[in-house]
Amino acid sequence: MKDIKKNTIIRILKLTKPHWKLLAGFTTAIAFTAFLDSLGTYITKLIIDNGIMVNNLDKVIYYSKIFGLVYLLNSISFFIFIYCAGRLGEWMQYDLREKLFNHVQELSFSFFDRSSTGWLLSRITSDTEKMADLATWMLLDTIWAFFNISIALIFMLAINLYLALIMTVILPLLIFIAARFKIHILGEYRKVRSLNSKITAAYNESFTGVKIIKALTREKENLRNFGGLTGEMYHTSYRAAWLSALFLPAVQLVITLALGAILWFGGWQIELGVMTIGGLRAFIGFITFMLWPIQDLARVFSGMQQSIAAAERVFGLLDTPSDINETPYAKKSASFKGEVKFENVSFYYKEDNPVLTNFNLKINSGETIAIVGPTGGGKTTIASLLSRYYEPVKGKIYIDGTDYTEYTQKALQGRIGVVLQKPHLFAGTVLENIEYGKPGAHFTEIVNAARTSNAYDMIMSLPEKWNTVVGEEGTLLSHGQKQLISLSRAILASPDILIMDEATSSIDTLTEKNIQKGISALLEGRTSIIIAHRLSTIKDADRILVIEDGSIEEEGTHSQLLKKKGHYYTLYTSQFRRERTATIDMLK
Amino acid sequence: MKKYKEKLQQMFLLISESKGLYIGVLAAIAAEIGAESAGNLIIRHLIDNIILEYRGMTLIILFTLFFVGVSLLRALFSFIEGKGKAKVSENVARNIRNQIYDHIQHLPFKYHDNAQTGELVQRSTSDVDAVRRFFAEQIPGISRIIFLFIINFIILLVLNTKLALLSIIAVPLIAFISIFFFRLIFNAYDDFQDHQGKMTAKIQENLSGIRVVRSFARQDWEKERFKKINEKQKKKGMTLLIRHTLYWPIAHTICGMQFVLTIFTGAVMVIEGTMTLGTFIAFSSMVNALIWPLQELGRTITELSKSIVSFNRINEIMKVEQEDIHSGTIVGNELIKGKLEINNLSFSYSRDIPVLNNISFKCNPGEKIALVGSTGSGKTTLVNLLPRNYDYQTGQILLDGRPLTNYSRYFLRKNIGIVEQEPFLFSTTIKENICYSLERAISMDEITEASKAAAIHDSIMKLKDGYDTMVGEKGVSLSGGQKQRITIARTILKNPSILIMDDSTSAVDSETEEKIKKALEKLMTGRTTFIIAHRIQTLKIADRILVMDRGSIIQEGTHHDLVKIDGFYKQVFILQTEIEEELKKELALANFKE
Secondary structure, eight states: HHHHHHHHHHHHHHGGGGGHHHHHHHHHHHHHHHHHHHHHHHHHHIIIIIIIITOHHHHHHHHHHHHHHHHHHHHHHHHEEEEEHHHHHHHHHHHHHHHHHHHHHSOOOHHHSOOOOOHHIIIIIIIIIHHHHIIIIIIHHHHHHHHHHHHHHHHHHOOHHHHHHHHHHHHHHHHHHHHHHHHHHHHHHHHHHHHHHHHHEEEEEHHHHHHHHHHHHHHHHHHHHHHHHHHHHHHHHHHHHHHHHHHHHHHHHHHHHHHHHHHHHHHHHHHHTSEEEEEHHHHHHHHHHHHHHHHHHHHHHHHHHHHHHHHHHHHHHEEEEEEEEOOTTOOOOOOOOEEEEEEEEEEETTEEEEEEEEEEEEEEEEEEEEEETTTTTSSSHHHHTTTTTOOEEEEEETTEEGGGBBBBBBOOOOOHHEEESSSSOOSSHHHHHTTSSSSTTOHHHHHHHHHTTEEEEEEEETTTGHHHHHGGGGTTHHHHHHHHHHHHHHHHHHHHHHHEEEOSOOOHHHHHHHHHHHHHHHHHTEEEEEEOOOHHHHHSEEEEEEEEEEEEEEEEEEHHHHHHSSHHHHHIIIHHHHHHHHSGGGGG | HHHHHHHHHHHHTGGGGHHHHHHHHHHHHHHHHHHHHHHHHHHIIIIIITTTTTOOHHHHHHHHHHHHHHHHHHHHHHHHHHHHHHHHHHHHHHHHHHHHHHHHHHHHHHHHHHHOOOHHHHHIIIHHHHHHIIIIIIIIHHHHHHHHHHHHHHHHHHHHHHHHHHHTTTHHHHHHHHHHHHHHHHHHHHHHHHHHHHHHHHHHHHHHHHHHHHTTHHHHHHHHHHHHHHHHHHHHHHHHHHHHHHHHHHHHHHHHHHHHHHHHHHHHHHHHHOOHHHHHHHHHHHHHHGGGGGGGGHHHHHHHHHHHHHHHHHHHHHOOOOOOOOOSSSSSSOOOOOOEEEEEEEESTTTSSSSEEEEEEEEEEOOEEEEEEETTTHHHHHHHHHTTOOOOEEEEEEEEEEEGGGGGGHHHHHHEEOOOOOOOHHHHBHHHTTTTOOSSOOOOHHHHHHHHHOOOOHHHHSSSTTTGGGBSSSBBBOOOEEEHHHHHHHHHHHSSSSSEOOOOOOOOHHHHHHHHHHHHHHTTTSEEEEEESHHHHHHHHHHHEEEEEEEEEEEEHHHHHHHSSSSSSHHHHHHHHHHHHHHHHHHHHHHOOO
16 A cells, blocks of 8 residues: 555656756755755854854844845745746646546547546546646655754754754654644545535535426425535534644644743753853744644645545556557558458457357448347447447458458548537537548538538528537537538548448437438448438438347348338337327427 | 625624624634733743843743743634634535525526526535635634734834834835735636636547547547647646746745844844843744734735635525515415416516417316427426416416416425426435425335336336435436336325326337336326327327417317317328328338238
């Protein structure tokens, strides 16, 4: 456990390597500051002992000048450590964000199935910040604490050996107290955080379902439950807060005991003539100064734990390999006629639950295949395997007779177009979204693509035409409009093989007709595989595959399959018929 | 400035019930600082009158004990401060959390139509926390700086007026620079955060669209684009850093020079004999305590103003008027028969666009009415008026012969059951979801009976924890059909006199569809029912059909009546029949070829 933490810290520190000058800069500067702080206290001693006590004004002037110089130097040192640590922090965050973002772009799809967008987002944004904090401000605090205490101890030893010995007894006691508190307080605040997330969840649910709550007149009961939660929060955080409030007085008490011992012992030593008043004053100064880093200890430690936890998550993510590896010397560019062959392909997401077993399929160049069948039967898997988002566990996939792993993923995926069930647009304009299919495409190409997909008139009817902003994930457009833009994008990309996951949700007839035209244009002259839901698409396909439990149950054209009176017949008569007759809204 | 004063006054009203305690907290801060200064004065006395006079060990020990005693007091005050402010601020946080939660539950539908959950949650969490910190950190922080200054300065004045005045010449300068710089720093910080929000949005978009990125093989382009945003973020961070980097050394230099000046002048005074050595030493400690905290003044003030902004945001919500759910002349236990009479009813959400236009119809207790029409025809709006979710502007709705507005909203909602198009379950057990609307204790028998009637009992029993299974985010995920049947069971238990049902189109297999149909039929028996219909099949169940278009009823009658009259309904029916005919033909053809 400890080793893991140590390794994580070392790994974080290794990240500073490209900016080692900044690290060296602030480490040196903070050590220098600790030294100057102690020196300042020591100069006060000199002013008292060598100036005031012997009525020597020249010495007072001399030491005061040095004192001023110490402050000036310290300000410069301040400047250096704040600047170096801050700059290092910004650089580290920058490096980490870039590393993570770029890494995530190449991860396999199975990874995205497992991890939510929100989870990934926190890794890239907040965790990187916490990691940088550890290598900068927390490291700075720790170094400062170390130098502050040890340099002060050296000065104290130089002034009076016996008094310094008192401090060496007190210090371990202080550190012990600080450590005890740390464990306690951290535990308490962990409870507070967990309650806090419960409260946020309660808010979230009640505000989302507020209309239902009103309809069911649950307000009173809800407030009672929520009041229980906030009551618990009150007690827990109150307890955590006053326990923390105990920490400072406890440290102060120990320090007071030390000061008391020093006043008593120091007073005696002065009367004996072995110590000076200035020395006593310096001791008081040093001890008050030591209080600061020790007070901060609890905060720094809890911050460190959070940083280490963040780093473990981030390193975990960076260490996640892509499940799909490129074959050595894979071809970096591809161009296909579009003949596809699945040969004895087996696949599973989880070992005990096979999706495809010894699956065979041959698709001719230019053929349009419609895949139908119940959910979970393996339709989507076939499409994902062909785009190499996943790889077969067993068996091979050939395109134009060549094993498709002989191409790089990028080369392959660049030639295979995918149109998803939920059209995803990026925040930006309509034009930018279509251009996404072929960066740097000429405007006339884009216009042609839009005309082919039947999106042109729709785009022209938008308030800003091509420059209409689509909003985050395209929320400002209707589903049909988004679908048309995503089709234009796919047409512009002009892939050799097309995979389409047809939308199940119902849209009005007019839009459906429009989209249908776009789809037909896209299918023309390309090998196409459609996970089909719409009757018209299915009817027009060259071949229909009925997939159930990972194998092809039936295969043929629409009329062939109807005649068979098998699975397809049942599907057609129940499912499609119902879908066709379901919504009256469609008739508008 | 005056505006701030008003806001501050409003904020302090939040702690009016624990005013005494909070004043105690501030007093404890003053006492703590007083004790610290007293400690310095004891050291002064110890040096001047005992050590330098060689008065012997006994007195040294006595005054040392004295010093320890004062420090004990200081620790005690410090603890009182910590505990007191924790109590007050946590209590404030609890009260606001409860108030805002309850308030939001009671805001009218109209408000919730336009509100964003994320925004509401944000205000209820981080803004509330900002107000908590106002009392837990900022007010004590600023009080500490002020008390440190006042108490130490008064003592210094008494000890040596000339040196005391000389020791604060830099104070206005420090205060000014601190306030000036922190305004700059917070501007840069706002800018930084603003850009961070944009960067986060970009990353989120990339992540949620990662499949599109990959399918167009656009990773490199995405990386390039992110690099630019990332670089800008770094730049914003650097700007913020530079302002910090400038402020702290400048403040440090000024404070340092002030300190050196005090020390130097003090030393000269001791040599001249106008001040004792003990006073000099006490002075040096107290000037430290007076000057250095002033560096933080700007930061504390800026944070304070941010808390005021948060408080404002909470207030914006609290100012919105709640929906009155209890007033009405009919609130008692009488039963609703369910007779409805709607006369010349018109309604619009906002003034200019009418949604319902002069609607009139009657419906008898127990009648089943289907509402048909395209999206936006006003079906949903019409049924939303029945539980008084919105108030109609002209016309009248009579329930059992009395105007709807005579009934309290609470009473109406208790007696109207709604089966939503998109079933919403709360993240608790299935059992609690089924009993959700009821205030009385429900026996397990009642629950299973309702579940059986809703055709969900068997599915629930198949789950490992049965009725105690948690649903929602942390529990099992149920299918759309299962969720819908749970909401039906919930409505059966509620036993409403009037039922509103949205006949959803969510895709379920035919077996489940059959089950849901049976469950619904059972639910409708004996209740006045409004069905927002999407399917022809459902229409056939209804006693009467209202065809709506653009806020008006254009046709009315039974299925049999309506198919005979030329109009919208007949048109729909013919199209429907045509499709069926075509299907039959095709199947016949397939059979024939065989």
